[in-house]
Amino acid sequence: MGWKNDLFEIVLTRDQSPTLRRRGQDSGETMHHSGGAYAETQLIYGAPIRQVLNHGGRSFLSVGLGCGYNEMLVATECLKKELPPEQIFLLSFESEESLRQSFLDWLRGDNNSLYESIAVFFQEDSGISTQALRAWLLRASQVSTWVIESTLTRASKIPRPVECILYDAFSSKTCPDLWQEDFLMEFLAQTSAPNCCLSTYACTGALCRGLKTTGFRLVLRPGFHGKRNSTLALKGAFQAIPDFLNL
Numbered sequence: 256m257g258w259k260n261d262l263f264e265i266v267l268t269r270d271q272s273p274t275l276r277r278r279g280q281d282s283g284e285t286m287h288h289s290g291g292a293y294a295e296t297q298l299i300y301g302a303p304i305r306q307v308l309n310h311g312g313r314s315f316l317s318v319g320l321g322c323g324y325n326e327m328l329v330a331t332e333c334l335k336k337e338l339p340p341e342q343i344f345l346l347s348f349e350s351e352e353s354l355r356q357s358f359l360d361w362l363r364g365d366n367n368s369l370y371e372s373i374a375v376f377f378q379e380d381s382g383i384s385t386q387a388l389r390a391w392l393l394r395a396s397q398v399s400t401w402v403i404e405s406t407l408t409r410a411s412k413i414p415r416p417v418e419c420i421l422y423d424a425f426s427s428k429t430c431p432d433l434w435q436e437d438f439l440m441e442f443l444a445q446t447s448a449p450n451c452c453l454s455t456y457a458c459t460g461a462l463c464r465g466l467k468t469t470g471f472r473l474v475l476r477p478g479f480h481g482k483r484n485s486t487l488a489l490k491g492a493f494q495a496i497p498d499f500l501n502l
């Protein structure tokens with residue numbers, strides 16, 4: 256099966272990896288930079304995930320499942336370290352029911368050109384096969400060490416604080432609620448474990464203030480493809496680890 260979704264269409268980015276954009280006239284932003292969805296994912300989220308795993312972190316939060324790049328990245332990095340799903344906690348939020356459903360359907364065996372082509376990017380880079388990646392995520396969902404919740408709001412309950420936050424929400428223009436300072440402060444206070452690393456493609460004043468207020472140290476990183484800055488933020492013991500500071 257190709258891609259059957261009434262709400263989103265596939266758009267190819269410059270490295271030939273796919274992303275999604277809402278269909279119709281009022282289509283809004285694509286889920287990734289046109290310069291490369293896979294390359295952007297690796298640049299912004301790859302190294303932080305690897306360092307968290309290297310330093311004993313086992314819990315992750317992904318805001319915006321979207322096409323599932325970040326979930327596949329966490330799974331790939333765990334497989335590289337031979338970490339079974341039982342040793343990981345991953346919480347994802349996604350407001351679009353059709354995206355939650357189609358990703359899970361693919362894990363359960365449906366053919367789906369979007370997820371299959373993304374998984375091939377991970378396979379070519381890491382040597383982790385598509386089958387192993389799918390099986391890891393399916394097992395994680397079956398044993399509930401990976402949970403997908405719907406819309407993230409102020410009322411969302413986070414079952415446990417996490418050591419790595421992948422904040423990949425749409426921009427403040429499309430999703431203003433998720434970028435407001437008071438929301439971010441409450442969210443970060445509730446979700447971040449004593450040692451925590453947050454990474455996001457964005458760099459906004461409200462985000463930086465929210466992070467500082469909740470005990471994070473900011474490390475400005477170059478943005479993807481000419482974007483000025485992305486944000487890496489470290490809390491607790493992670494602040495003193497050179498591997499993190501040099502990301």
Ligand SMILES: C[S@@+](CC[C@H](N)C(=O)[O-])C[C@H]1O[C@@H](n2cnc3c(N)ncnc32)[C@H](O)[C@@H]1O
Nearest residue numbers: 319320321322323324325349350406407423425
């Ligand atoms: C930039 S895309 C995420 C891309 C994704 N991380 C990936 O790797 O493909 C943002 C996603 O957040 C979802 N979203 C928007 N508002 C949300 C909310 N309040 N709670 C959860 N998901 C939301 C959108 O439907 C969209 O799929």
